[in-house]
Amino acid sequence: MGTFIKSGDELIQFLILIILILTAIVLLFIVLNMYNVIYRIIGEKEGKTIERFSFKKWWERESGTDVPVEKEETILLHHNYDGIQELDNHLPPWWVKMFYATIAFSVIYLGLYHVWNITPLQDEEYQIAMDEAKKEVELYQSKMANTIDEKTVKLLVDDSKTVSSGKDIYIAKCVACHGQAGEGGVGPNLTDEYWLHGGSINDIFKTIKYGVPEKGMIAWQATMKPNEIQSVSNYILSIKGTNPANAKAPQGEKFTEGTDSTAAKPVENL
Ligand code: HEC
Structure with a gap:
């Protein structure tokens, strides 16, 4: 459908x-x-x-009486x-x-638009x-946000909005165990290249979502929305290689970009 008709409604x-106009014509007849x-x-x-x-006579009446050429003298x-x-x-x-x-239309128009303000300018x-479009976008985004999972999560480390909202979540929920700068504490260092559960965006999303309850990492899916998990996952990848002070010793295996926990391990780890 074109720009004129946008929705089924x-x-x-x-x-x-159109049906009303056709009915009106039929009624007139x-x-x-x-x-x-x-x-x-x-x-x-x-x-x-x-x-x-008859329409013919009606039209003759409406189109007026032209004075014939011979009598033009009278109206000159x-x-x-x-x-x-x-x-x-x-x-x-x-x-x-x-x-x-x-003239009648202009009076009605003036009244509707400028005197009683019934119709919006x-x-x-x-x-x-x-406003309507904004609501639609929000609805769409909230729908999309809830469909993000470990398979569809996006790598958005270059998107400052995602990273900064991820940072807010990290500061609020993760600092206690992973340290102010991700240097590690009760939980592992999140800034090095070594990962217990894989270092791809999909792996990290999965670890945060399901947690590792037996080891003390909470499953966050009950308290965080999928898009929040996506944001904090991207924040974690954005602090990779920052070498914070008091960094906890590496745990797990070295992760090289382009692989994930289910893919073949890099040669150096064999
Ligand atoms: C109560 C302490 C605690 C909190 C709070 C916590 N974690 Fe963890 N986290 C851990 C522990 C412990 C591990 C290591 C699990 C293991 O040994 O398998 C871990 C592991 C991880 C891993 C996997 C690291 C790897 O090497 O594979 C990621 C990613 C992670 N946490 C992210 C987060 C995020 C994001 C938050 C905040 C939303 C968070 N954690 C909050 C304790 C915590």
């Missing part, structure tokens, strides 16, 4: 509008026919011929500019009616549309 609204029938009956009763409604205005003269023709009735209709409409 709008398509239905559009179809309803029915009413005109009834008018003709009723007037014929009344006419017959009273012995008069009452003019039937008196001024004369180098031989150019003006006829005082009447405006066609349909035109005059449209003109009054535009362009700026407000823009704001309303933006």
Whole structure:
């Protein structure tokens, strides 16, 4: 669907509008026919011929009576500019009616938009549309956030927003065991190249999500949303190689980029 019709709802609204317009046209014909029938009956009763409604006659009436060329003298205005003269023709009735209709429309428009403020102006409409879009984006993101798992987690170490929100989570929940700078404590050093449970983004996500309960690492899936686990996993990878003071000795196996715990081990570890 194009830019005009954006959703199924709008398509239905559009179809309803078309059906309404068609119904209105059909009703108009029915009413005109009834008018003709009723007037014929009344006419017959009273012995008069009452003019039937016809579009042709109606249009002749609306388009006005042009003064025939022979009688133009009667409507010729008196001024004369180098031989150019003006006829005082009447405006066609349909035109005059449209003109009054535009005046009526402008009054209604002014009232709706500027006096009673019933309908939103362009700026407000823009704001309303933006607010709706924002809600849709939030809904989409929260849906997406909950679908992140150890297979779909993304490496976003270069995304400062992800890393900084990951850092906030780390400071709040992980410092007690892994140290202020990830140097390690009760838990292992998270800044070196050695990992007990693998050092890929997928491995780290998995360790944080399910924990290692028997060794004292909490399973965070009950208290953290998947996108929060993703953020803190990326924060951990962002502090790799920072060599903090009082670093805990390496534990586990050296992890080389491009491998994970389920892949073949690097040659140096064989
Ligand atoms: C109560 C202490 C404690 C807390 C709090 C804690 N951890 Fe751990 N963490 C550990 C321990 C202990 C291990 C080592 C588990 C093992 O020996 O298998 C560990 C292991 C890890 C590992 C795997 C390291 C490796 O070498 O494979 C990661 C990653 C990790 N934690 C991240 C976190 C994050 C992120 C948080 C905060 C959300 C956190 N931990 C909070 C105790 C903790």
